[in-house]
Amino acid sequence: MADGIAWDPLHRELDRWQAAGRVARFWLRDDDTIEPTPALETLMALAGQSEVPLTLAVIPALTGEALAASLVEEAAVAVAVHGWSHTNHAGPERKKQELGGERPADVVLGELGEGFRLLQRLHPARFLPVLVPPWNRIDAALIPTLPALGFAALSVYGRAKRDGPMPLLNTHVDIIDWHGTRGGRSEADLVAELVAELYDRFAGSDEPVGVLTHHLVHDKAAWDFLSALIAVTGRHPAVRWSSASELLGP
Numbered sequence: 001m002a003d004g005i006a007w008d009p010l011h012r013e014l015d016r017w018q019a020a021g022r023v024a025r026f027w028l029r030d031d032d033t034i035e036p037t038p039a040l041e042t043l044m045a046l047a048g049q050s051e052v053p054l055t056l057a058v059i060p061a062l063t064g065e066a067l068a069a070s071l072v073e074e075a076a077v078a079v080a081v082h083g084w085s086h087t088n089h090a091g092p093e094r095k096k097q098e099l100g101g102e103r104p105a106d107v108v109l110g111e112l113g114e115g116f117r118l119l120q121r122l123h124p125a126r127f128l129p130v131l132v133p134p135w136n137r138i139d140a141a142l143i144p145t146l147p148a149l150g151f152a153a154l155s156v157y158g159r160a161k162r163d164g165p166m167p168l169l170n171t172h173v174d175i176i177d178w179h180g181t182r183g184g185r186s187e188a189d190l191v192a193e194l195v196a197e198l199y200d201r202f203a204g205s206d207e208p209v210g211v212l213t214h215h216l217v218h219d220k221a222a223w224d225f226l227s228a229l230i231a232v233t234g235r236h237p238a239v240r241w242s243s244a245s246e247l248l249g250p
Helices: 005-019 038-049 065-070 105-122 140-149 187-202 220-234 244-248
Strands: 024-033 054-058 077-081 127-131 209-213 239-241
Touching (some): 005 220, 024 038, 024 244, 038 054, 065 105, 077 105, 077 244, 105 127, 127 244, 220 239
Parallel strands (some): 024 054, 024 209, 024 239, 054 077, 077 127
Protein backbone atom coordinates (compact mmCIF):
# COMPACT_ATOMS: atom_id res chain seq x y z
CA MET A 1 0.00 0.00 0.00
CA ALA A 2 1.37 3.39 -0.97
CA ASP A 3 -0.09 4.88 2.19
CA GLY A 4 1.41 2.19 4.45
CA ILE A 5 4.11 2.76 7.04
CA ALA A 6 6.89 1.70 4.62
CA TRP A 7 6.17 4.81 2.55
CA ASP A 8 6.27 7.28 5.45
CA PRO A 9 9.97 8.16 4.96
CA LEU A 10 9.34 9.10 1.32
CA HIS A 11 6.27 11.16 2.24
CA ARG A 12 8.32 13.05 4.84
CA GLU A 13 11.22 13.69 2.46
CA LEU A 14 8.95 14.96 -0.28
CA ASP A 15 7.15 17.18 2.21
CA ARG A 16 10.55 18.63 3.12
CA TRP A 17 11.16 19.44 -0.53
CA GLN A 18 7.74 21.05 -0.80
CA ALA A 19 8.31 23.16 2.31
CA ALA A 20 11.55 24.41 0.77
CA GLY A 21 9.80 25.27 -2.48
CA ARG A 22 11.80 22.73 -4.43
CA VAL A 23 10.86 20.03 -6.96
CA ALA A 24 12.66 16.69 -7.34
CA ARG A 25 13.06 15.35 -10.87
CA PHE A 26 12.47 11.66 -11.58
CA TRP A 27 12.73 9.65 -14.78
CA LEU A 28 11.80 6.07 -15.69
CA ARG A 29 13.91 3.64 -17.75
CA ASP A 30 12.84 0.09 -18.55
CA ASP A 31 15.37 -2.36 -19.99
CA ASP A 32 15.31 -5.35 -22.36
CA THR A 33 12.33 -4.50 -24.57
CA ILE A 34 12.06 -6.68 -27.66
CA GLU A 35 8.44 -7.06 -28.74
CA PRO A 36 4.88 -6.31 -27.63
CA THR A 37 3.90 -8.35 -24.56
CA PRO A 38 1.16 -8.15 -21.93
CA ALA A 39 3.81 -7.03 -19.44
CA LEU A 40 4.87 -4.16 -21.69
CA GLU A 41 1.23 -3.16 -22.11
CA THR A 42 0.86 -3.16 -18.31
CA LEU A 43 3.93 -0.97 -17.92
CA MET A 44 2.83 1.54 -20.53
CA ALA A 45 -0.68 1.70 -19.11
CA LEU A 46 0.64 2.24 -15.59
CA ALA A 47 2.95 5.04 -16.71
CA GLY A 48 0.40 6.54 -19.05
CA GLN A 49 -2.37 6.79 -16.46
CA SER A 50 -0.21 9.16 -14.42
CA GLU A 51 1.47 10.82 -17.40
CA VAL A 52 4.89 9.45 -16.48
CA PRO A 53 7.22 9.57 -19.52
CA LEU A 54 8.84 6.19 -20.22
CA THR A 55 12.14 5.32 -21.88
CA LEU A 56 12.38 1.79 -23.26
CA ALA A 57 15.87 0.37 -23.75
CA VAL A 58 15.28 -1.78 -26.84
CA ILE A 59 17.59 -4.61 -27.96
CA PRO A 60 18.16 -3.90 -31.68
CA ALA A 61 19.12 -7.37 -32.90
CA LEU A 62 16.05 -8.98 -31.32
CA THR A 63 13.34 -6.46 -32.19
CA GLY A 64 11.43 -5.53 -35.31
CA GLU A 65 8.32 -4.11 -36.91
CA ALA A 66 5.90 -5.56 -34.34
CA LEU A 67 7.22 -3.37 -31.53
CA ALA A 68 7.36 -0.35 -33.81
CA ALA A 69 3.70 -0.80 -34.76
CA SER A 70 2.65 -1.18 -31.13
CA LEU A 71 4.30 2.11 -30.14
CA VAL A 72 2.91 4.29 -32.93
CA GLU A 73 0.32 5.92 -30.67
CA GLU A 74 2.53 6.06 -27.55
CA ALA A 75 3.62 9.69 -27.64
CA ALA A 76 5.12 9.60 -24.12
CA VAL A 77 7.36 6.60 -24.85
CA ALA A 78 10.96 7.01 -26.06
CA VAL A 79 13.23 4.30 -27.47
CA ALA A 80 16.92 4.06 -26.56
CA VAL A 81 19.59 1.68 -27.90
CA HIS A 82 20.20 -1.28 -25.56
CA GLY A 83 23.52 -2.49 -26.95
CA TRP A 84 23.17 -4.81 -29.91
CA SER A 85 22.00 -8.33 -28.99
CA HIS A 86 22.41 -8.35 -25.18
CA THR A 87 24.98 -11.12 -25.51
CA ASN A 88 27.58 -11.74 -22.83
CA HIS A 89 31.09 -11.87 -24.30
CA ALA A 90 32.96 -11.84 -20.98
CA GLY A 91 34.85 -14.83 -19.66
CA PRO A 92 33.31 -17.17 -17.08
CA GLU A 93 35.03 -15.45 -14.15
CA ARG A 94 34.16 -11.90 -15.25
CA LYS A 95 31.05 -9.79 -14.87
CA LYS A 96 28.71 -9.97 -17.83
CA GLN A 97 29.50 -7.50 -20.60
CA GLU A 98 28.66 -7.04 -24.26
CA LEU A 99 30.35 -3.75 -25.06
CA GLY A 100 34.12 -4.02 -24.94
CA GLY A 101 36.29 -6.19 -22.80
CA GLU A 102 38.20 -8.62 -25.00
CA ARG A 103 36.24 -7.84 -28.18
CA PRO A 104 37.79 -5.69 -30.93
CA ALA A 105 36.57 -2.10 -30.74
CA ASP A 106 35.68 -1.96 -34.44
CA VAL A 107 33.36 -4.96 -34.06
CA VAL A 108 31.59 -3.50 -31.04
CA LEU A 109 31.23 -0.08 -32.67
CA GLY A 110 30.00 -1.65 -35.89
CA GLU A 111 27.22 -3.41 -34.00
CA LEU A 112 26.30 -0.25 -32.10
CA GLY A 113 26.15 1.76 -35.32
CA GLU A 114 23.89 -0.84 -36.90
CA GLY A 115 21.65 -0.87 -33.82
CA PHE A 116 21.45 2.92 -33.82
CA ARG A 117 20.39 3.06 -37.47
CA LEU A 118 17.89 0.22 -37.09
CA LEU A 119 16.04 1.73 -34.13
CA GLN A 120 16.15 5.18 -35.71
CA ARG A 121 14.44 3.72 -38.77
CA LEU A 122 11.89 1.66 -36.83
CA HIS A 123 10.96 4.40 -34.35
CA PRO A 124 11.51 7.75 -36.11
CA ALA A 125 9.10 9.69 -33.89
CA ARG A 126 10.39 8.41 -30.56
CA PHE A 127 14.01 7.44 -31.15
CA LEU A 128 16.41 8.73 -28.51
CA PRO A 129 20.14 8.80 -29.40
CA VAL A 130 21.08 7.35 -26.02
CA LEU A 131 23.11 4.19 -25.44
CA VAL A 132 22.04 1.92 -22.59
CA PRO A 133 24.78 -0.74 -22.27
CA PRO A 134 23.54 -4.23 -21.38
CA TRP A 135 24.24 -4.91 -17.70
CA ASN A 136 25.11 -1.19 -17.48
CA ARG A 137 28.71 -1.93 -18.49
CA ILE A 138 30.84 -0.54 -21.31
CA ASP A 139 34.58 -0.38 -21.88
CA ALA A 140 35.64 3.14 -20.93
CA ALA A 141 37.85 3.36 -24.02
CA LEU A 142 34.77 3.11 -26.25
CA ILE A 143 32.87 6.02 -24.73
CA PRO A 144 34.73 8.87 -26.51
CA THR A 145 33.92 7.23 -29.86
CA LEU A 146 30.14 7.13 -29.31
CA PRO A 147 29.32 10.66 -30.54
CA ALA A 148 30.76 9.78 -33.96
CA LEU A 149 28.08 7.10 -34.21
CA GLY A 150 25.37 9.64 -33.42
CA PHE A 151 24.92 9.00 -29.71
CA ALA A 152 24.19 12.10 -27.63
CA ALA A 153 24.32 10.50 -24.17
CA LEU A 154 25.04 7.35 -22.20
CA SER A 155 22.78 5.82 -19.55
CA VAL A 156 24.22 3.40 -17.00
CA TYR A 157 23.64 2.81 -13.27
CA GLY A 158 24.81 4.86 -10.31
CA ARG A 159 25.72 8.45 -9.61
CA ALA A 160 26.92 10.24 -12.72
CA LYS A 161 30.55 11.34 -12.77
CA ARG A 162 31.12 14.92 -13.79
CA ASP A 163 33.41 15.99 -16.60
CA GLY A 164 33.15 12.71 -18.49
CA PRO A 165 33.59 12.31 -22.25
CA MET A 166 29.83 12.55 -22.90
CA PRO A 167 26.60 13.39 -21.05
CA LEU A 168 25.23 10.80 -18.64
CA LEU A 169 21.59 10.19 -17.79
CA ASN A 170 21.81 7.42 -15.23
CA THR A 171 19.45 5.28 -13.20
CA HIS A 172 19.89 4.88 -9.45
CA VAL A 173 17.18 2.63 -8.00
CA ASP A 174 16.65 -0.82 -9.56
CA ILE A 175 13.43 -2.42 -8.32
CA ILE A 176 14.54 -6.00 -9.15
CA ASP A 177 16.37 -8.29 -6.68
CA TRP A 178 18.84 -9.74 -9.17
CA HIS A 179 20.92 -11.58 -6.56
CA GLY A 180 18.01 -13.11 -4.68
CA THR A 181 14.44 -13.75 -5.77
CA ARG A 182 14.91 -12.11 -9.17
CA GLY A 183 11.55 -10.49 -8.52
CA GLY A 184 10.62 -7.24 -6.85
CA ARG A 185 12.85 -6.02 -4.02
CA SER A 186 11.70 -5.16 -0.52
CA GLU A 187 9.39 -2.16 -0.47
CA ALA A 188 11.11 -0.75 2.62
CA ASP A 189 14.58 -1.11 1.07
CA LEU A 190 13.51 0.61 -2.14
CA VAL A 191 11.86 3.47 -0.27
CA ALA A 192 15.05 3.90 1.78
CA GLU A 193 17.13 4.07 -1.42
CA LEU A 194 14.82 6.67 -2.93
CA VAL A 195 14.99 8.78 0.21
CA ALA A 196 18.80 8.55 0.20
CA GLU A 197 18.90 9.71 -3.42
CA LEU A 198 16.57 12.62 -2.64
CA TYR A 199 18.62 13.56 0.41
CA ASP A 200 21.69 13.79 -1.83
CA ARG A 201 19.82 15.95 -4.34
CA PHE A 202 18.53 18.25 -1.61
CA ALA A 203 22.11 18.82 -0.48
CA GLY A 204 23.05 20.19 -3.86
CA SER A 205 23.18 17.60 -6.64
CA ASP A 206 21.08 18.45 -9.69
CA GLU A 207 21.07 14.90 -11.08
CA PRO A 208 17.57 13.51 -11.71
CA VAL A 209 16.65 10.32 -9.87
CA GLY A 210 16.45 7.43 -12.32
CA VAL A 211 14.16 4.49 -11.55
CA LEU A 212 15.06 1.26 -13.38
CA THR A 213 12.55 -1.47 -14.22
CA HIS A 214 12.57 -4.67 -16.29
CA HIS A 215 8.97 -5.42 -17.29
CA LEU A 216 9.71 -8.93 -18.57
CA VAL A 217 10.64 -10.22 -15.09
CA HIS A 218 8.25 -8.25 -12.89
CA ASP A 219 6.39 -10.26 -10.29
CA LYS A 220 3.52 -8.99 -8.14
CA ALA A 221 5.91 -7.29 -5.71
CA ALA A 222 7.59 -5.36 -8.52
CA TRP A 223 4.31 -4.25 -10.07
CA ASP A 224 2.88 -3.30 -6.68
CA PHE A 225 5.93 -1.19 -5.83
CA LEU A 226 5.98 0.60 -9.16
CA SER A 227 2.27 1.29 -8.98
CA ALA A 228 2.60 2.65 -5.44
CA LEU A 229 5.63 4.78 -6.35
CA ILE A 230 3.82 6.38 -9.26
CA ALA A 231 0.76 6.98 -7.07
CA VAL A 232 2.75 8.63 -4.27
CA THR A 233 4.95 10.78 -6.50
CA GLY A 234 2.36 11.51 -9.14
CA ARG A 235 0.17 13.41 -6.74
CA HIS A 236 2.92 15.15 -4.79
CA PRO A 237 3.73 18.76 -5.78
CA ALA A 238 7.44 18.29 -5.02
CA VAL A 239 7.93 15.69 -7.79
CA ARG A 240 8.20 16.07 -11.54
CA TRP A 241 8.51 13.00 -13.75
CA SER A 242 10.48 14.09 -16.82
CA SER A 243 11.23 12.56 -20.18
CA ALA A 244 14.79 11.63 -21.06
CA SER A 245 14.80 14.11 -23.93
CA GLU A 246 13.72 16.92 -21.61
CA LEU A 247 16.46 16.07 -19.12
CA LEU A 248 19.12 15.92 -21.81
CA GLY A 249 18.05 19.27 -23.21
CA PRO A 250 18.39 20.55 -26.78
